[in-house]
Every structure is written in structure tokens, then in C-alpha cells.
Amino acid sequence: MRRNVKERDISLYPDIQMIIRCYMSLFLNKLPMNTLSIEDFISGIPKAELHLHIEGTFEPELMSKIAKRNNKKIKYQSIEELKQAYNFNNLQDFLNIYYESAGVLIEEQDFYEMTWAYLKKVHTQNLVHAEIFFDPQTHTDRGIKFSTVIDGIHRALEDARNKLGISSKLIMCFLRHLDEEAAIHTLKEALEYKDWITAVGLDSSEVYNPPSKFQRVFEKAKKENLLTVAHAGEEGPAEYIWEALRLLKVSRVDHGNHCLVDENLIKELVKKKIPLTVCPLSNLKLKVVQDLKQHPLRKMMDKGLLVTINSDDPAYFGGYVNENYLAITKALNLSKEDICQLAKNSFAASFLDEEKKQQMMKQVDKYYQENR
Numbered sequence: 001m002r003r004n005v006k007e008r009d010i011s012l013y014p015d016i017q018m019i020i021r022c023y024m025s026l027f028l029n030k031l032p033m034n035t036l037s038i039e040d041f042i043s044g045i046p047k048a049e050l051h052l053h054i055e056g057t058f059e060p061e062l063m064s065k066i067a068k069r070n071n072k073k074i075k076y077q078s079i080e081e082l083k084q085a086y087n088f089n090n091l092q093d094f095l096n097i098y099y100e101s102a103g104v105l106i107e108e109q110d111f112y113e114m115t116w117a118y119l120k121k122v123h124t125q126n127l128v129h130a131e132i133f134f135d136p137q138t139h140t141d142r143g144i145k146f147s148t149v150i151d152g153i154h155r156a157l158e159d160a161r162n163k164l165g166i167s168s169k170l171i172m173c174f175l176r177h178l179d180e181e182a183a184i185h186t187l188k189e190a191l192e193y194k195d196w197i198t199a200v201g202l203d204s205s206e207v208y209n210p211p212s213k214f215q216r217v218f219e220k221a222k223k224e225n226l227l228t229v230a231h232a233g234e235e236g237p238a239e240y241i242w243e244a245l246r247l248l249k250v251s252r253v254d255h256g257n258h259c260l261v262d263e264n265l266i267k268e269l270v271k272k273k274i275p276l277t278v279c280p281l282s283n284l285k286l287k288v289v290q291d292l293k294q295h296p297l298r299k300m301m302d303k304g305l306l307v308t309i310n311s312d313d314p315a316y317f318g319g320y321v322n323e324n325y326l327a328i329t330k331a332l333n334l335s336k337e338d339i340c341q342l343a344k345n346s347f348a349a350s351f352l353d354e355e356k357k358q359q360m361m362k363q364v365d366k367y368y369q370e371n372r
């Protein structure tokens with residue numbers, strides 16, 4: 001990076017720089033001793049991710065390697081051609097490629113490698129806790145056993161806990177374009193692994209597949225002491241968010257962008273402290289927003305909503321959690337204080353126990369005090 005002449009000159013005299021900083025820090029109480037760039041500040045802040053589809057972390061390079069190993073053909077001639085196909089006009093455009101790509105995952109080791117690759121990547125981004133969605137029906141409908149899927153994912157999560165110090169929770173999603181009977185069957189299979197699963201969720205094509213379609217299966221999940229979340233208000237209307245709250249009794253709403261058109265809904269979300277897991281780069285790539293500068297995050301924060309920043313499907317949308325923080329920070333001109341609030345929200349909105357939440361939020365505050 002080119003620096004201007006003044007910056008270069010002063011950097012020749014670190015002592016002078018230090019004296020100036022001390023002076024400003026002491027008398028103006030503005031610049032602390034080590035002011036980080038916004039990129040470094042985001043990179044270093046401890047954070048959790050609460051909206052992440054493990055199948056959406058499947059990078060083309062790993063996909064190609066696993067496809068070869070399993071003698072599966074990918075529709076595209078090269079990795080470049082595949083990446084060029086990641087030009088979506090809406091959610092369905094993306095889902096078509098996402099489900100097709102997941103078709104190369106066959107063995108337990110494949111699910112392990114995909115999950116492990118994500119965890120290794122976000123470890124470099126100071127992610128300390130991940131709540132991860134998986135879509136068993138995407139695989140069981142192709143004849144892959146439920147156990148193959150969950151065993152591979154779970155093994156990687158355990159390795160991450162032991163080797164990388166990343167804690168995690170697993171959220172099993174029902175595909176809302178399929179019928180409720182299929183979801184009930186999937187729930188039955190999942191109950192054998194109840195100790196590994198924290199919550200159930202609802203994803204895939206939102207429009208015309210309202211939460212009400214899945215009321216019975218969510219009631220059954222609740223009876224089994226599973227928590228509930230649901231994608232709502234990404235492409236669908238505010239009414240779907242009401243349904244997710246009233247009928248599915250969700251603890252969190254995934255996306256929730258369209259809540260802003262309904263003042264009563266906003267009041268309800270604020271009053272009940274229901275978090276929204278917002279995904280800026282996903283919203284941009286799937287044309288939920290035309291420009292990140294028009295993203296509703298700032299408005300959501302100003303309304304007092306408990307919002308968090310997440311990556312959704314990072315291999316498809318051009319960024320992991322830090323890239324999402326950075327893109328929205330630049331677009332909306334967020335401050336370090338805003339970023340600190342968002343990182344604290346990520347723990348407050350998580351399914352960690354209260355003591356752990358408080359501990360992590362204190363760590364974020366400490367980081368802010370040392371690096372603001």
C-alpha cells in the first residue's frame with residue numbers, strides 16, 4: 001500500500017510517533033496506544049456465527065477433489081466455469097446449484113472434510129463459536145444414510161472443539177419445498193442423535209412455503225426439547241415472520257429483513273428479544289438488496305433489534321464471517337463501537353449458556369477497550 005510522504009517521514013521516527021500517540025491518548029482521550037485498522041479490528045474481535053449452512057461452505061476446489069474421489073461428474077468443465085455460474089438473480093437460482101453440488105458428497109469422510117475445512121478457515125478469523133445448519137434431506141433423498149451425514153459433521157465439530165478451541169451447536173433444517181410428512185420422518189431419524197442436535201430450523205425456497213406448513217413437526221421437535229429457528233422474511237413477507245414466532249415458537253429468526261415494513265412486528269421482536277441472523281453478502285448476491293449501502297442493518301440496530309452478522313453460504317456468496325463484517329462496515333460506515341455491539345450480539349443471541357455468554361461478551365468489551 002502506498003503511503004503519503006508525511007506518513008512515510010513520520011514512520012522513520014517511531015519514538016516521535018509514540019510521543020504523539022501518548023499525548024493524544026492522554027489529553028484528547030481519542031487514540032489509544034495501538035489503533036488498529038478497521039480490517040484488523042474486525043479480524044481480531046472474538047465472534048460467533050449463528051447462520052451458516054455447512055453445505056454452503058463447500059468450496060469448488062474441495063468439491064472437485066471429492067467429486068473425482070467418488071467418480072461423480074460436476075456439470076461444469078472447470079473450477080472457473082463453476083465459479084462463473086455463481087451469478088444469481090434470486091434464492092432459487094442459488095439453491096439449484098447448491099443442491100446439485102451437494103450431490104458429490106457420499107462418504108462420512110466427505111462430510112467430515114467439508115466441515116473441517118470451514119472450521120479451519122474461520123479459526124483464522126477469530127471465530128470462537130459456530131451454530132451450524134445442516135440439511136439431511138438433501139442427502140437422504142439421494143440414498144445417503146442420515147448417520148453418514150451427521151457422523152462426519154459431528155466428528156469435525158469435535159475435532160474443532162479439541163484442536164482449535166471452537167465450540168459449536170448443530171441445527172438440523174427441514175427443506176420447506178418438501179412436505180411436512182418428509183420433515184416428520186427426518187425428525188424421527190434425528191432423534192437417535194438428539195444429544196448432538198440443539199435445534200431444528202427451516203430453510204430452502206421460502207415463497208409459497210410458509211412456516212404454517214410445518215407447525216406440527218415443529219411442535220413435535222419442541223416436545224423433544226429441541227429449540228426452534230426458521231428462515232423468514234428473506235424473500236417472503238413479514239407475515240411469515242409472524243408465523244415463525246406464533247406457530248413455530250422460534251428462538252431466532254434467520255434473515256428477517258422484511259420485518260421492517262411492520263411496526264408491530266418490530267415491537268414484538270424487540271420486546272421478546274428475538275434475534276435476527278442477518279447475512280449481508282448473501283442478501284447482496286441473492287438480490288434481496290440491490291446495493292449494500294441500502295442494507296437495512298443500520299435501521300434494524302437503530303430500532304433496537306438484536307441483530308447479528310453471518311455468512312449463510314460463504315463458498316457461494318464471496319465471503320466468510322469477517323468479509324461480511326467488513327463489507328457491511330464499509331457500506332454503512334459502521335464504527336468500531338457498532339462492530340463491538342454486533343460481536344456481543346452474536347454471543348447474546350447464541351444458544352450458549354448464560355455464564356458463557358457473559359464471559360464472551362466481557363472478552364469483546366475488553367478487546368474493544370484495548371483496540372478502539
Ligand code: ADE
Pocket residue numbers: 053056091203204205231234282312313
Ligand atoms: N439454504 C442455504 N442457504 C439458504 C438461504 N439463504 N435461504 C434459504 N435456504 C437456504
Ligand code: ZN
Pocket residue numbers: 051052053203231254312
Ligand atoms: Zn440461510
